[in-house]
Amino acid sequence: MARKILIVEDDPDINALLARIMQQQGYEIVQAYSGTEGLLRVEGDAFDLVLLDMMLPGADGTAFVSRLRGELRSGTPVIVVSAKAGLSDKVDMLSLGADDYIVKPFEPEEVAVRVQAVLRRSEGTSHAAAESGDGEERYVFKDLELNAATRRVTLGGCEIVLTASEFDILRVLIQAPDKVFSRERLYEMVWRSGYYGEDNAINVHVSNIRKKLAAVCPGEEYIKTVWGIGFKLS
Template identity: 30%
Template sequence: MTRLLIIEDNPELVANLYGFFEPLGYVIDDARDGATGLRMATQNDYDAILLDLMLPRLDGMTLCRKLREEFQNPVPVLMLTARDPVDDRVQGFALGADDYLVKPFSLKELDARIKALVRRAQGRQVLGMLRWEDLQVDTRAPQAWRQGQPIALTPSTHKLLLCLMRAAPSVVRKQEMEYLLWGDDPPDSGALRTHIHELRQQIDKSFEPALIETMHGVGWRLLGPAATMSD
């Protein structure tokens, strides 16, 4: 089962994509503007994203840059565009796109490209696991292990922990975490601190050393030398 996010504002093309991919077993979500697409991409786990370049509210290039640089999200991105200038392709790849397809395109070719992207991503992240120090986290289910001990996460702490691990050892800003959980409508600032406290209780309270460090006035980060992929 491949989970696919389509970020495209052409309703006819979106309908055609649903009609072709759903019978093949794909599970599909779609967003008709860039801001909604970015929120969905950061709040949910997808195997691949189809991303149009010309979008309302937030263009595809900016969305891809934010997804990679601000949210450290490695999900495979295939850009769709009605244009074919070399500069666009070069810029897209520089911003973190994995593949590029010019409209109109063959749906069979698109299917083949998505499958290739998903296979490569699975090779980089075997069985959907991330490891940092003695902490291991399932990217697809709210489950973690530290020093071999199982830890049940909530959906919110799971999202926050994955965000920290993908960014580590860099700092994740408070605003990025709020957007990850609540999009453009975050509650009062105490709500995020409650979730961070809960995450610390889950992964730091019973273990040494503590991994989550507060960068006062900025955000949080994980302590340790480097992240590695693991099976």
């Protein structure tokens, strides 16, 4: 069955272009032209991924992701596609729970590759029940436990809800807890595509992981920054 992608973009030409790119990759497409329409779509149907503009009528991109991750408690991957190229815009959206951020104007090949990468990472979440079984791939570090088959993370027995990007970053780190990973290496291993200089994306996702772990265990550090190099488990 083809993956279903929701495109939320108010510019008809860009919406149509994104639709063509996705259809050429074999995806099923649903189009929305405002944030409000996009939210109605996700409330009434299941999607494998959302391509989201920032500046939208009705609910803007920030409000869309906030409601998706908050009130709707949805883990559907979101890739922001926006003309807003400021560092603060990227940080804000990634901090809210967006999985990736593409700046307009974009190359069709980049959009296709990034969608493929995010869908690859989220596949384990959507098919967790089918993948669980006797051969579970589990990692334990201190009180932190990661189950790769079910894509479930617990800390001291309390479940930690991570986005697809956050889970895969933590999975890389916990597989080799004594190794320091550069931001570039983490990006390449998690996104499995060309490195786009997105050091900041890694920083924000690691910060999100730290906050979620600290909310459960505030007195313990689990991810250490090795200045000038990258990150490792602490």
